[in-house]
Amino acid sequence: MTATQRAQRPALLSDDNLILDTDSYKASHFLQYPSGTTRLFSYLESRGGKYPATKFFGLQYILKRYLATRITPAMVEEARDVFTAHGEPFPFEDWMYIARDLQGRLPLEIRAVAEGSVVPNHNALMTVTNTDPRVPWLVGWFETMLMRVWYPITVATQSHYLREIIREALEESADDPQGELAFKLHDFGSRGVSSRESAGLGGLAHLTNFMGSDTVEALRLGRNYYGAEMAGFSIPAAEHSTVTSWGKAHEVDAYRNMVRTFGQPGATYAVVSDSYDLKHAINEFWGSELRDEIIASGATLVVRPDSGDPPAMVRMTVRALANKFGTTVNSKGYRVLNHVRVIQGDGITEETLREILAAVMGDGFSASNVAFGMGGALLQQVNRDTQKFAYKASAAEVNGEYRPVYKDPVTDPGKRSKDGVLDLVQEEGRYRTRQYQEFVREYPGSALRTVFRNGKLLIEDTLDDIRARD
Incomplete structure (x- = not known):
């Protein structure tokens, strides 16, 4: 020019x-x-x-x-x-x-x-x-x-009603429903919205109901406009690129690195585990080769399925982890996984959330075992x-x-x-x-x-x- x-x-x-x-x-x-x-x-x-x-x-x-x-x-x-x-x-x-x-x-x-x-x-x-x-x-x-x-x-409203669905499941099946509720629905929506401002405002609207979020922009708006020193919290988590960069032959090494890096007493960390074969990853890697190290770390491993039919995948994951890590029966008569939990972050809507809770609790497992991550459906699929x-x-x-x-x-x-x-x-x-x-x-x-x-x-x-x- x-x-x-x-x-x-x-x-x-x-x-x-x-x-x-x-x-x-x-x-x-x-x-x-x-x-x-x-x-x-x-x-x-x-x-x-x-x-x-x-x-x-x-x-x-x-x-x-x-x-x-x-x-x-x-x-x-x-x-x-x-x-x-x-x-x-x-x-x-x-x-x-x-x-x-x-x-x-x-x-x-x-x-x-x-x-x-x-x-x-x-x-x-x-x-x-x-x-x-x-x-x-x-x-x-x-x-x-x-x-x-x-x-x-509208985002705050939808998040509020989703919270009530989860609350009902926890009150039926968990020992500490109120203590667990705040971190049961995690915001993964920042990349799925149309602007930085939408991410911040929608993300903060969700945080009026929950405490878990990966939308950093919501933290900025929370501090600058609503006096919140820290509006929400997150945990270390793997994505497909950090797992697959090790190569398929070294998938277990990627997982071992997560255990050794983040597996500190009292800590929680999440690992997406379906880059190749979710069932194999649970049964052979998490549940066998790395099992003793996970238990000894004193941390909680959160396994994340990320493909397939959400209710079926969560149900399979919870059952497979129960077979490998065992469970404890809580005061409500529901089984709670030892050392591990599950988060479903793909395809979560009000309908799939209800279906997952029904599937898990129908098998006798507490809603304590599962958390949810929600992206575009939380922050963008409203008008x-x-x-x-x-x-x-x-x-x-x-x-x-x-x-x-x-x-x-x-x-x-x-x-x-x-x-x-x-x-x-x-x-x-x-x-x-x-x-x-x-x-x-x-x-x-x-x-x-x-x-x-x-x-x-x-x-x-x-x-x-x-x-x-x-």
């Missing part, structure tokens, strides 16, 4: 310009509301979906990382140029008013349920309104950004419609008068939105959305907290706070 060509290239757009983080058509909406509109009120809810309730998580990250950023005149000028060239009108004077007169602080009030709360569907989880009558359209402008909270909520999230306007103030706002399409009654100034309350231990037909100053008995107002984050939860709420 010549110097002339470089000089003719368009200027790069800022990565940190919040004004650009919206949908194109939002830029024209300031011209579409009724004349005299001074206030809008919107809310977020799950309108149903795969699970009957959602676990709220991730708004604090969005607020702290993005909305708390101050708007500058340079951002406004850049956004004007972009939207004008893009074919959209742009409320330049109003944005400049925010940048200059309001010192860049966004005049919004956001109220939300405490992160970590599990709330039945069809309830208001978050509400948003403007605090300056000049810019009511701002409530809709940031729908795009705020709606993305669906992702950490906004998994829980049917919606962000809708429900009230307005026009020429000083309250006005209900809602949609009610005859072609899809399920999309009828709520109207009113909404609040979430708890009555007799149950959540319920309360609807006011006026703008109010106080919300008695509210389960929503004012977490953001006029550019400032007002409440910060730690990951420990969030874990304690569930």
